[in-house]
Amino acid sequence: MAQVLDGKSVNQQILEELKPRIAALVARGRVPGLTVIRAGDDPASEIYVRNKVKTCRELGMLSEEILLPGTVTTAELLAHIQALNARDEIDGILVQMPLPTQVDSRAVLLAIHPSKDVDGFHPFNVGQLVANAPAPRSCTPAGVMEILRRNSIEIKGKHAVVVGRSDIVGKPMAFLLLHQHATVTICHSRTPDLPAVCHTADILVAAIGKPALLTRDFIRPGAVVIDVGINRLINRADVERIFRGDAGRLAAFDKRGQVIVGDVDPIDMAEFSSAYTPVPGGVGLLTIAMLMKNTVQIAERRVGAA
Ligand code: NDP
Secondary structure, eight states, X not given: OOEEOOHHHHHHXXXXXXXXXHHHHHHTTXXXXXXXXXXXXXXXXXXXXXXXXXXXXXXXXXXXXXXEOTTOOHHHHHHHHHHHXXXXXXXXXXXXXXXXXXXXXXXXXXXXXXXXXXXXXXXXXXXXXXXXXXXXXXXXXXXXXXXXXXXXXXXXXXXXEEEOOOTTTXXXXXXXXXXXXXXXXXXXXXXXTHHHHHTTOSEEEEOOOSTTOBOGGGOOTTOEEEEOOOEEEOOHHHHHHHTTTOXXXXXXXXXXXXXXXXXXXXXXXXXXXXXXXXXXXXXXXXXXXXXXXXXXXXXXXXHTOO
């Protein structure tokens, strides 16, 4: 039977390990601080930001949320970022995406000082990633690496296939695996014969955003499958098809009107892989933990403790 790579326990381990590091910083008079900027009233963003702020506070870190109206301009956002860049007690600045369409997201991203870029999205930090030099790493792929490492999954010499080439997941994921000596193939929507390429993977990472796209034909028996995808099913027929009529999932759907599924077929993944991350309960739990870790690491660097 396939091993379930449980995100919850890895999440707890990471947060527990951060506590003494935060205590040591506090003892030096330096509470690690994160500011999250949110603009508009996207309900998903509101939940993400609430959870980030809550975790910060539970860990005894300084946490601020700057809530801006949906009509905010690029200039106004840049002014907030410049003020935060200049504030000593703020270690991490995170701008919750997506921003309202009138805002130049790239200009906003570039304005965050690289040393406070807790998401690792600034081009300087992307360069550091490519060069395998220290810098904050994109949280979701960094969380995947923690799952692999803490479950003693061998990466060196393995063939890793990453499906998805986004700046926030696919590309950084590929570099992190490469730096751990995997042979890496990156696939995307124009990759011919995707099932055949995926079938060569020892480690298959799905970061696509398409519900249960990767089925048994994509999974080499015994492969490790990491499912980054978070997709909402809002159609009962899709729930029935993907979960093969599973009564529990259907009951959950009937109660909430939606069910979450990853980019990999959950039943095929459990049947054909040797180990896999479930959705929910896998990679998704780690993004916030890695954000906390990045913030603490930045604070340590800034006080010269790391
Ligand atoms: P993007 O939409 O930015 O990128 C999706 C990638 O998948 C693109 O590179 C695209 O290719 C590729 N793709 C789309 N369709 C296909 C296809 N049919 N065959 C092969 N490749 C395809 O998504 P993200 O990277 O931001 O997110 C990916 C998934 O991960 C989503 O489900 C998202 O919700 C989830 N996610 C989860 C997080 C978490 O766990 N906390 C955080 C971030 C994301 P192309 O470039 O050619 O268009």
